[in-house]
Amino acid sequence: KQEVTQIPAALSVPEGENLVLNCSFTDSAIYNLQWFRQDPGKGLTSLLLIQSSQREQTSGRLNASLDKSSGRSTLYIAASQPGDSATYLCAVFMDSNYQLIWGAGTKLIIKP
């Protein structure tokens, strides 16, 4: 059974720092992996989608990498800003059963 883990559960860093959020999964037979952002009390915003055949995707200050064989993905945020404060969730799509499996999220706080 696929399990998705995000460590740490919470992270606080000073503004301007580069940071990495981690997502690991136990079953490497994924179809794709998606990173989302959720602001308090709101819905989810899709940030990046990486297909299983890809190694990374970039959007602005965000870069997501995928190492399927080791069951890891990272979300790199460059030059963090207070507006980046949110909960970041990763989810993997399993082609075997058409299920999207979610991590519990990392709550990120960027201190001004």
Next chain:
Amino acid sequence: DVKVTQSSRYLVKRTGEKVFLECVQDMDHENMFWYRQDPGLGLRLIYFSYDVKMKEKGDIPEGYSVSREKKERFSLILESASTNQTSMYLCASSLDDRGGYTFGSGTRLTVV
């Protein structure tokens, strides 16, 4: 950009009431989903639909039903609301079967 619109941001209902949560997407997506999100439990799939008039149970369908009469609209129905259905409800859609989800802004439902 795809938009997924949930009709209410906040809703307060009484125990035993029949509750309708509406979700509309504007990009002709085939697939639509209803999740609930609770602290410590993450996102849990309630129901999903891959086509008009088609529905499939997710992980926690008990106490809920859905309706998809038109491609763009997916409604979640609480037949008789109970306090344990107090939660954040999130609707999502995707173009194909394999992820690339877009979420609505969520409905915070309180059952009193």
